[in-house]
Amino acid sequence: MTEQGVRWTSDQVLALAPDDASRRAGSKLGSVGPWSGTGTDGDAVWGLCKGSGRTPYRTAVDLTGPAYMCSCPSRKFPCKHALGLLLLWSGGDAGGAGTPPDWAAGWLDGRRARAAAPPPGPAGSGPADPAAARRRAERRAARITLGAQELEQRLADLLRGGLAGAERAGYGQWEETAARMVDAQAPGLAGRVRELGAIPGSGPGWPVRLLEECALTHLLDRAWLSADRLPGPLAATVRSRVGLSAAPDGPTVRDAWQVLAQYETSDSRLTTRRVWLRGAATGRTALLLSFGAAGRAPQLAFPVGLVLDAELRPHAASGGLRAELVEQFGPPEPAGPPPAGTPVGPALATYGRALREDPWLDSWPVTLAEVVPARSADGWQLADGSPRTGPSDGAPVRDAIPLTRAAQQQPGLWRLVALSGGGPLTVFGEIGHQGFLPLAAWGPEAPGETVALM
Structure with a gap:
């Protein structure tokens, strides 16, 4: 168990899996059979898992994160061996209290040393040359404006020619337009264009869906082109929607954050993990996002149903929901009752x-x-x-x-x-x-x- 006496359930362990395949493979490794040299010190669990080769895989989990280390070649976090080790631990079969072996101790000590290190000071946290940074931002804004104007022309041509022509034209023209939005450094607009290209011929009622999405894309274009006349919060949302990422701002919020849910979405370029939290004292809902390149799972993961004593810093856009994890104080603890709901x-x-x-x-x-x-x-x-x-x-x-x-x-x-x-x-x-x-x-x-x- 952790220092707080918490042993996660098997459902909480499997909720950490990056996909169904890892969940199934990890479940098969959740028994004593393939494991040796297992142990725990309350904040971590470790063990050796027999694989197809001669040398067993070295696997360790820092329960205070959680964070994972495994010598297997998998690019998923957690891998099936980490999931199997956690299932073994959750069932009480990971051995008694002990001292981690050298290979696990070095990794754990490094993590704890980094956690104990003071955060970097303000020096070096901002751009070295504010004037140069401002000029880069202005050049990017100008490119996005040109891209938005080009996209407006593309939408006007589509509606002038009729939606039926979108199905005959195929996806290639949309991908070309999306690539031009990428060149304009507007990935948000590029994503919307790719979604538009996937609608024609996608099933009954597709012209209605295409018209709706065209209207929303047109609205975003016009909002960007008039951003200087929008209220501050709405202008921040528009910048975020076209793809201008902004650093989290505002005061940090420390609370006991209950992990409500965690799931992933993927495309050919990126895997996105969404973690929903709710603060017990503030009643605030927060969204943590982490990303992994194609074929690599994001590393940020928490056991669903437990509570984190943590400090978050919110973003201004997205309704104030998205936040960044600033610091976590101790391992996850048991959750209380569910959040208050509404009809x-x-x-x-x-x-x-x-x-x-x-x-x-x-x-x-x-x-x-x-x-x-x-x-x-x-x-x-x-x-x-x-x-x-x-x-x-x-x-x-x-x-x-x-x-x-x-x-x-x-x-x-x-x-x-x-x-x-x-x-x-x-x-x-x-x-x-x-x-x-x-x-x-x-x-x-x-x-x-x-x-x-x-």
């Missing part, structure tokens, strides 16, 4: 207010209280467990929100239904124009236990 109606109103501040918002985090999974003619949805009085005739009404198409194809849907058993749940997830994506749930039988759904 479906107020949750939709919350999303509407967020959308008013950021029209390009894909989703917004909400916690639904007392909702029940139910089937409808269009698929699964989450409905309020208790009806409310209708506004016109006073008849009872149950608000409901459909699950996204992706959620209805995930194994987590059946975990959600099984956890409910027909009864009400507390569910955390992301609400957007495509529906609700459930990420974590708390059932009535064990209200303090977080069930990861992704």
Whole structure:
């Protein structure tokens, strides 16, 4: 166990896996058979795992991070050996307290020395030449402006020729336009163009979806071209949406942050890991993002359902949700009750207010209280467990929100239904124009236990 007496559950361990393949492979290594030389000192666990070669893999996990070290060639974090070692430890089979071997001690000592080192001072934290940095920013802004003007012309040509022509033209023209947005140093615009190119011919109703996305892209173009006349927060959001990354600003926030959910999205260029946190004292929801190049998983990962005593620094854009981890104080601890939730109606109103501040918002985090999974003619949805009085005739009404198409194809849907058993749940997830994506749930039988759904 850690110093706080916490032994993670197998579900919390497997929630750290970067993908389903790692989850399955790690589960096979969660027994004593392939392991030797295992041990723990309360803050770390280590062991040797027999592989296909003559030399076993050296694997260690720093539980205070968590962070992982393994001599295997995998580019995933954590790899299947680290997951297997954590499963062994969570089941109480990783051996008793001991002293780490030299190969693990060197890595652990290096991590703890870096954690104990004072943060760098202000000297060197800013650009060496502020005037040069300002000139570079102005040149990049000018290139983005030219790119936005070119994209406006591309959208005008598309609408003038009719949406039916988009399907005949194929994806090549969109990729060419996206490449020009990359040349203009506007990766956000490039990403939107690639999404536009994937819509024609993608299924029933694609012209409607294409028109909607064209309108949002046009709105972003016009917002960039008029950014100097926008309110400060909206201008920061526009800069973020076109692809201008900004350093986190504002005061840091220290709290006991409950890890609500963690999942990944990938494309051919990048893997993005999203970690949702909620502060116990502030009630604030925060999003940590980490990235890995194609084929390499991001390293930042936390056990879902535990609490981090940590200090975060928020970003100005994205509704103040995104934050950077400044410092973590000690290992994760047990979580308390689930976050307070709202019925479906107020949750939709919350999303509407967020959308008013950021029209390009894909989703917004909400916690639904007392909702029940139910089937409808269009698929699964989450409905309020208790009806409310209708506004016109006073008849009872149950608000409901459909699950996204992706959620209805995930194994987590059946975990959600099984956890409910027909009864009400507390569910955390992301609400957007495509529906609700459930990420974590708390059932009535064990209200303090977080069930990861992704």
